[in-house]
Amino acid sequence: MASILEAEFKKAYKQVLESQNIYIASHVQPDGDNIGSMLSLGLALKKLNKNVRLLKSDEIPSDYMFLPNIDLIKDYDNIDEIDLFIALDSSDEGRLGKNKDLLSKAKTILNIDHHISNTDFGHINIVDHNASSTGELMYDFIKYMNISIDEDMATCIYTAISSDTGSFMYDNTSAKTHEIAADLIKIGIDKRNININLYQNKSLERTKLFIKTMDNLELYFENKVGLAKITQDMLEDCNAKMEDSEGIISFIRDISPVEVAILLKEFSNNEIKVSMRSKRYIDVAKICSNFGGGGHIRAAGCTINESIEEAKALILNEIEGLFR
Numbered sequence: 219m220a221s222i223l224e225a226e227f228k229k230a231y232k233q234v235l236e237s238q239n240i241y242i243a244s245h246v247q248p249d250g251d252n253i254g255s256m257l258s259l260g261l262a263l264k265k266l267n268k269n270v271r272l273l274k275s276d277e278i279p280s281d282y283m284f285l286p287n288i289d290l291i292k293d294y295d296n297i298d299e300i301d302l303f304i305a306l307d308s309s310d311e312g313r314l315g316k317n318k319d320l321l322s323k324a325k326t327i328l329n330i331d332h333h334i335s336n337t338d339f340g341h342i343n344i345v346d347h348n349a350s351s352t353g354e355l356m357y358d359f360i361k362y363m364n365i366s367i368d369e370d371m372a373t374c375i376y377t378a379i380s381s382d383t384g385s386f387m388y389d390n391t392s393a394k395t396h397e398i399a400a401d402l403i404k405i406g407i408d409k410r411n412i413n414i415n416l417y418q419n420k421s422l423e424r425t426k427l428f429i430k431t432m433d434n435l436e437l438y439f440e441n442k443v444g445l446a447k448i449t450q451d452m453l454e455d456c457n458a459k460m461e462d463s464e465g466i467i468s469f470i471r472d473i474s475p476v477e478v479a480i481l482l483k484e485f486s487n488n489e490i491k492v493s494m495r496s497k498r499y500i501d502v503a504k505i506c507s508n509f510g511g512g513g514h515i516r517a518a519g520c521t522i523n524e525s526i527e528e529a530k531a532l533i534l535n536e537i538e539g540l541f542r
């Protein structure tokens with residue numbers, strides 16, 4: 219472990235021991251890494267007899283409802299005593315959504331994340347962009363605290379890592395990632411059940427949305443850029459929800475000539491959430507940062523407050539120079 223990180227682990231553990239009321243928050247539109255990380259750390263801190271609360275930032279996508287103790291993530295009113303606020307997988311305060319306001323009430327903020335764009339907004343920052351996922355950092359931190367990882371915690375960590383590595387396929391997957399996964403398997407997780415829930419559980423509505431979206435795929439710059447849109451009308455036609463767009467962006471990136479995949483999700487007529495993925499050489503975190511977003515080199519996002527057509531024009535204009 220790098221020494222700077224080790225020093226942060228030490229401070230974080232000390233702070234955990236000294237705190238009683240601990241809140242753990244995720245980013246808006248939580249993903250598998252986020253939800254799995256929250257649950258694993260929450261379960262671990264409960265073993266230390268802490269009063270731990272897992273804050274819901276947004277609806278939990280149905281994909282993750284199979285996770286053990288998922289009901290622990292919920293809304294809380296009248297929060298006043300926060301000894302320790304732990305933000306997970308969130309590159310900046312804005313990503314915390316409605317829970318951002320709690321930061322000012324917290325005695326101590328612990329920021330644990332793996333985004334290259336993390337702003338180190340905590341009093342203690344365990345930020346490692348070489349970690350595949352926040353789940354990987356959860357494994358290290360829980361071990362550091364000498365808490366034994368049980369099957370439920372292992373299931374949540376495995377889900378977190380698998381989600382953020384594209385089932386152990388992306389560049390961020392290291393030898394260490396596999397070593398951690400091996401250990402989680404030894405603990406006795408039901409790997410098959412996790413994989414079925416995560417990857418082989420698509421509803422018919424989601425399948426219809428996939429077909430409709432791909433039918434309207436647009437290709438630019440000699441097919442190096444693949445772009446698709448999901449509008450509210452399309453969701454209605456398919457009786458689907460925006461969370462059913464999960465997986466579409468990866469499919470676009472997986473098309474042979476495509477280097478950059480772009481998915482424009484219309485949450486409302488002037489709120490477009492953009493997802494970007496790249497395959498080999500384009501830094502999509504940099505592109506998204508020009509629109510106030512961020513993420514990782516190969517997976518990033520931003521929100522554009524324009525119509526979907528205007529958002530598309532802005533992005534194509536921004537990346538045009540990269541493909542000349």
Ligand code: AMP
Nearest residue numbers: 493494511512513514517518519520521
């Ligand atoms: P997504 O396309 O939503 O799966 O996001 C891909 C990556 O980009 C994730 O690591 C997100 O945390 C990050 N990301 C997405 N949207 C934003 C945003 N508006 N600001 C900063 N990071 C983002």
Ligand code: MN
Nearest residue numbers: 249251252307
């Ligand atoms: Mn995330």
Ligand code: MN
Nearest residue numbers: 251307352382
């Ligand atoms: Mn993550």
